[in-house]
Amino acid sequence: MVRKKTTPNHADVLEAAKTGDLAFLEEASADRLLAAIDAHGCTALHWAAGSGHVECVKYLVSQDLDPSQKQTTNGRTPLHYAARNGRTEVCRLLIEVYQVQADALADADVTPFQLACWQVQEEVMRYLASRHDVDCGRVNDFGCSALHWIALAPSTVEVDAHLRCCTWLEEVIDGDWSLTNSQGHEPLHKAAFSGHLHMCAWLVEAKGRREVPDAHGNYAADLAREGGHDNVAQYLATTAAPDREKLAAKLAKLSGTRVDASDAASLTKAFRQAALLHHPDKSGDARVFDDCVQTYRKLVDGVPGNPLRDPDRIGSLLGSSSSKFARFEAKLLVVLLEQPSGLALGSLKKRYQRAFPSDHADFPEPKDHGYRKLAHLLRKECSNSCRVDDNCILHAARAKSDVERLLLLDGGDPSPPPPP
Structure with a gap:
C-alpha cells in the first residue's frame, strides 16, 4: 500500500x-x-x-x-x-x-542492486x-529478479551497454531467462513492454526464448502493443512463435524446398512452390493444399493475440446494447478481467489507456462526470461488465473462466451467463 x-x-x-x-x-x-x-x-x-x-x-x-x-x-x-x-x-x-x-531492502524487497540494473x-x-x-x-516480493529489472531499462539505454550488462548479469547470478514473476512475466515480457527490440531479439535468437502466455494469457507481443511498440510486437508474434521451426519444416516438406524460418522471402517462395504442387486445379489434393495455406498463414500471422484483449469479441459475449457506452463496456471488461483483486476507480483511466494506448477515445472522462457520477454511471450503464463496491473498487462482472470458455466455444449458444 x-x-x-x-x-x-x-x-x-x-x-x-x-x-x-x-x-x-x-x-x-x-x-x-x-x-x-x-x-x-x-x-x-x-x-x-x-x-x-x-x-x-x-x-x-x-x-x-x-x-x-x-x-x-x-x-x-x-x-x-x-x-x-x-x-x-x-x-x-x-x-x-x-x-x-x-x-x-525497500518496500517489496527492492534492493539497490536491482535499481542499478534497471537503469543499467x-x-x-x-x-x-x-x-x-x-x-x-x-527475487523481490513480486517475483522479479535482476533479469526482470534490466529488461525494464529506459528507452534511452545504449544498446551495446545494455546487451553487455545482460550478458554479464546472466553470468554473475547464473540467471535463468525463463524465470517468471507473480504476473507470469519472463524478462522477455518486460523487454517487450519497454520496446527493447534489441533485447527481445537477443533473448529469442541467442537465448532461445519463445513466446509464452503470462498469468492473464498475454504474450510478450501483447505487452509490446500495450506499450505502443508495434515493431516489437510484429517481431515477437512471428519470429518468437514457439512452433515456428516445426511449421517451417512442414512447409519445406510440402514444397520440396529448403526454408529459412527467419526469412519472409524464403517462406513466400516455399509457399508458392507448395501451391503449384498441390493446387486442386493442377490435379493436386485439396486437403494438402489447404494444409499448405494454413501452415503459411500461421507462419505469417504468428502467435495470435490474447482473445481476452479483444473488445470486439468480448462485446459479442455481452450481447446487443443500445447504450452509447457499449464499446466502452466491452473494453472495461477486458481491463477488469486482468484485475482479480479489483481496481480502484481512481486508477481506471490509467489502466484503461495502457490497455488501449491507441484506442481509448470511448473512455468517459472523469472531468465530465466527476468520480461519484462516474461510479454511478458504471453501476447503471455497465452492469454487464462491472461491479462497483462501496469503496469504489471495480470488479469484473463475469468470471474470467466463464469468458475464456465462451471465447473458445466452437458453435453452440454464445450467450453469456448472467452477471453474479
Whole structure:
C-alpha cells in the first residue's frame, strides 16, 4: 500500500542538496536540515546521494541525518537513489564509511542492486556485485529478479551497454531467462513492454526464448502493443512463435524446398512452390493444399493475440446494447478481467489507456462526470461488465473462466451467463 504523501518542507534546502550547494547547506540551521522533506518523504540526504554530491552527503551525515533512513512512499534509502543514478563514489561512501546495508531492502524487497540494473548503471552494478554482502540473485516480493529489472531499462539505454550488462548479469547470478514473476512475466515480457527490440531479439535468437502466455494469457507481443511498440510486437508474434521451426519444416516438406524460418522471402517462395504442387486445379489434393495455406498463414500471422484483449469479441459475449457506452463496456471488461483483486476507480483511466494506448477515445472522462457520477454511471450503464463496491473498487462482472470458455466455444449458444 502506498503511504500518504506529505507537503514538501524547506524546498530550498532540498534544492541545495540536489544541486550540490554546500555553502547554502552549511548556513542552514540543523533543525531546517533535519526538517527538509519532499512530497515522497525524501530527505536532503536522499537528494544529495542521488545527485552524486559527496561533500554534501558527508556534511548532512555530520548534522545527524540518518544515512539509512527510508523515504515514506516506497521505503528507499539514500543508497537506493545513489545506485539507481550511478553514483559509485557515494555508494562506496555510504557502505564503507557509514556502514549502511549494501543490500538494504525497500518496500517489496527492492534492493539497490536491482535499481542499478534497471537503469543499467554498469559501474555501480559491478561494485555492488563485488561485495559478499550483496545478494545479486535476490527475487523481490513480486517475483522479479535482476533479469526482470534490466529488461525494464529506459528507452534511452545504449544498446551495446545494455546487451553487455545482460550478458554479464546472466553470468554473475547464473540467471535463468525463463524465470517468471507473480504476473507470469519472463524478462522477455518486460523487454517487450519497454520496446527493447534489441533485447527481445537477443533473448529469442541467442537465448532461445519463445513466446509464452503470462498469468492473464498475454504474450510478450501483447505487452509490446500495450506499450505502443508495434515493431516489437510484429517481431515477437512471428519470429518468437514457439512452433515456428516445426511449421517451417512442414512447409519445406510440402514444397520440396529448403526454408529459412527467419526469412519472409524464403517462406513466400516455399509457399508458392507448395501451391503449384498441390493446387486442386493442377490435379493436386485439396486437403494438402489447404494444409499448405494454413501452415503459411500461421507462419505469417504468428502467435495470435490474447482473445481476452479483444473488445470486439468480448462485446459479442455481452450481447446487443443500445447504450452509447457499449464499446466502452466491452473494453472495461477486458481491463477488469486482468484485475482479480479489483481496481480502484481512481486508477481506471490509467489502466484503461495502457490497455488501449491507441484506442481509448470511448473512455468517459472523469472531468465530465466527476468520480461519484462516474461510479454511478458504471453501476447503471455497465452492469454487464462491472461491479462497483462501496469503496469504489471495480470488479469484473463475469468470471474470467466463464469468458475464456465462451471465447473458445466452437458453435453452440454464445450467450453469456448472467452477471453474479
